[in-house]
Amino acid sequence: MFWVFCCSCFSRPSQLAQRKFYMSSCSHIYCERCINHTHPYCRRCCVSIRVIACDSQMPSEVRSVFCDATEKVANLIKALEYQAGQRFGLMSHLRGSEQKYNSAKAYIRDAEIKYSNMKQKLDSSLRKIKELELANETLKKQVQKMRQVTPSPSPPSDSGQWFTHMNFPTPQSRRSVIDTPSAPFTPRNCYSQFRNTPTPTMTTPFVSSKTPPLLDPCSSRYSVNRNVPGFTPPQKTMELLTILNKKRELNLS
Structure with missing residues (x-):
């Protein structure tokens, strides 16, 4: 230990092995x-000081x-490295906690705005x-006032009186109307009385004064079968009547 020497004569223990050295209370x-x-x-x-032998x-x-x-x-370096590692771990934990705190603070701010x-x-x-x-209450009051002012209509005493003025054709009348031809037709056994008489020319063949004229099936004024619900005459009635008239003329001739 070359740094140990006497503060008065500057002698060292290595030079004077037999001489003792003392250390004072003031570290000299x-x-x-x-x-x-x-x-x-x-x-x-x-x-004044106190001394102890070295x-x-x-x-x-x-x-x-x-x-x-x-x-x-x-040993101090090892201690310092250990302490530095501990400080680094603590600082990293604190930084992570700070980041979490900042993110939580921002989330809370957004949540407060949304709230x-x-x-x-x-x-x-x-x-x-x-x-x-x-x-709604006002409308209910208005409806109640209107109900109190306007009397409700009484129902009819006899429910059957609604059907008194409605005429429904019976099955017999319906059959008679359907079976009645639109123009008179002469059977073959009566052709003899017309053999010597000329056949009159008619614009509308086989249409008598008592028989109503043939009208358009789609016309609203068609009155032959208007009492028969759902009845519609054929569309080519005039053509069929013309063909039958020609056959009759041939038979008569």
């Missing part, structure tokens, strides 16, 4: 020749000062509901 080192054991006095600090009997806290510093440095908007919509909806309820 003196050899036994330079220190007064009766009245210890520090020549650097100029104060040997194996010195206390551990004083002995640690004279130990090799390189060993302590290695305020939803609250406004809810308030407006409640106001509209109240207005509609008031309008």
Whole structure:
């Protein structure tokens, strides 16, 4: 330990092996020749001091000062690395917590904005509901007043009187109307009375004065079978009558 020397004569223990060295309470080192054991006095600090011998009997806290510093440095480096790792872990945790806090703060801010908007919509909806309820009550009162003012129509006493003025054809009348030809037709056994008489020319063959004229089946004024519901005469009635008239003329001739 070359750094150990006497603060008064600057002698070192390696030079004077038989000389003892002492350490003062003010952390100064003196050899036994330079220190007064009766009245210890520090020549650097100029104060009275207490001294202890620098040997194996010195206390551990004083002995640690004279130990090799390189060993302590290695231990200190390990301690510093461990402490730095701990600090790094703590700082990373704090940074993550800060990020989570910031994200939670932003989420809460957005949630508050959404909550305020939803609250406004809810308030407006409640106001509209109240207005509609008031309008509904007003309409109900108006309907009640109208019911009180306007009397309700009484139902008919006899439900059958609605059908008294309706004429439905009977099956016999329907059959007679369907079976009645639209023009008179002469049977073959009566052809003899017409053999010597000329056949009159008629614009509408086989149409007598008593028989109503043939009309368009789609016409609304067609009255031959209007009492028969669902009855529609054939569309080519005139053509069929013309053909029958020609056959009759041939038979007569």
